[in-house]
Amino acid sequence: MTAGAGPALGVAVVVPGPRSERGGRVLRRVSRDRAAVVAGLLLALIVSGILVLPGVLPYRYDQQSLDHTFERPSARHPLGTDQYGRDLLMRLAYGGRISLAVGLLTVVAEVVLGGLVGGVAGYAGGGVDEWLMRLTDVMLAFPALLLAILLAALLGPGTATVIAALTLAGWPGMARTVRGEILSLREREFVAAARAQGAPPSRMLARHLLPNTVHLVVVRATLDIGPIILTEATLSFLGLGVQRPIPSWGVLIADAFQHLQSFPYLAIVPCAALSATILTLNFFGEGLAEAIGPGVGQAA
Numbered sequence: 001m002t003a004g005a006g007p008a009l010g011v012a013v014v015v016p017g018p019r020s021e022r023g024g025r026v027l028r029r030v031s032r033d034r035a036a037v038v039a040g041l042l043l044a045l046i047v048s049g050i051l052v053l054p055g056v057l058p059y060r061y062d063q064q065s066l067d068h069t070f071e072r073p074s075a076r077h078p079l080g081t082d083q084y085g086r087d088l089l090m091r092l093a094y095g096g097r098i099s100l101a102v103g104l105l106t107v108v109a110e111v112v113l114g115g116l117v118g119g120v121a122g123y124a125g126g127g128v129d130e131w132l133m134r135l136t137d138v139m140l141a142f143p144a145l146l147l148a149i150l151l152a153a154l155l156g157p158g159t160a161t162v163i164a165a166l167t168l169a170g171w172p173g174m175a176r177t178v179r180g181e182i183l184s185l186r187e188r189e190f191v192a193a194a195r196a197q198g199a200p201p202s203r204m205l206a207r208h209l210l211p212n213t214v215h216l217v218v219v220r221a222t223l224d225i226g227p228i229i230l231t232e233a234t235l236s237f238l239g240l241g242v243q244r245p246i247p248s249w250g251v252l253i254a255d256a257f258q259h260l261q262s263f264p265y266l267a268i269v270p271c272a273a274l275s276a277t278i279l280t281l282n283f284f285g286e287g288l289a290e291a292i293g294p295g296v297g298q299a300a
Helices: 019-031 034-056 088-124 126-140 144-155 159-185 189-196 201-237 249-257 265-292
Strands: none
Touching (some): 019 034, 019 265, 088 201, 088 249, 088 265, 126 159, 144 159, 159 201, 189 201, 201 249, 201 265, 249 265
16 A cells, blocks of 8 residues: 555655754864854853763852951862852852853743744634734733843742742743744645544644744744853842842842952952853854754744
8 A cells, every 4th residue: 555545544744854863963073163153062062061060079059257357269168259258269159050050941832832832823824823923022011121020029039939930921922933934844844644544633742843843933032041141140139030049140140239349350250250151151052053054033
């Protein structure tokens, strides 16, 4: 029997190229981008330090020693101590964990919410697409910082408030990215074959459409983490984000601000870590975007 005998006999679903092969092509292109490679290596070094140092340093992030305040870098304290005698390297690494965790959790939440909205809008089309995209446009009108201030006034400041605000501000861009790719995929042969087999819309999205947007979602997520970490640091600096005694890079900068003239290194160190992380994420994300091709993150 052949596939041409009719849908009841089974139709072979032709996927547009194995994703593993596409991933291999992308990695080869990224490896030829020196800026992306250097950024990836530096990013790996930063993340390794954030994950490893809190487990090997002999201090707690909140351990005070008032006899050793404002110490200069030494063998005992490689980056010195702050106004309460706390080890700056330990607080920097632990604060990096918090900032990175906020960024990753927010990106995961916006991928889930934005992917669902964008996938449904792109596949359904018509009135559903129109309504969901108008909702997306409304959410895009709210800056993340102002939305976080509003939520902090309603719910109180804290890490959960920051994640909720940044997710609400970030999912519309992800939704437009996914919708644009779904619109280009839904008329492809493999989708028509699955539709001929009687696949329900939920299966079409979960098995055939959304998996083929992963490459764009990964690039968009990589490019989004940097701005999310920066916004979290801004909110924590203003007292609306991560709350003391838990450190984040924004909290470290805020704590050092009153000693900026006397001990500027207290602010320079977390600022440098924040800047380096954001720059490496941006360079690596741009390298991924160029390797995949134009159109990543563009509104459809």
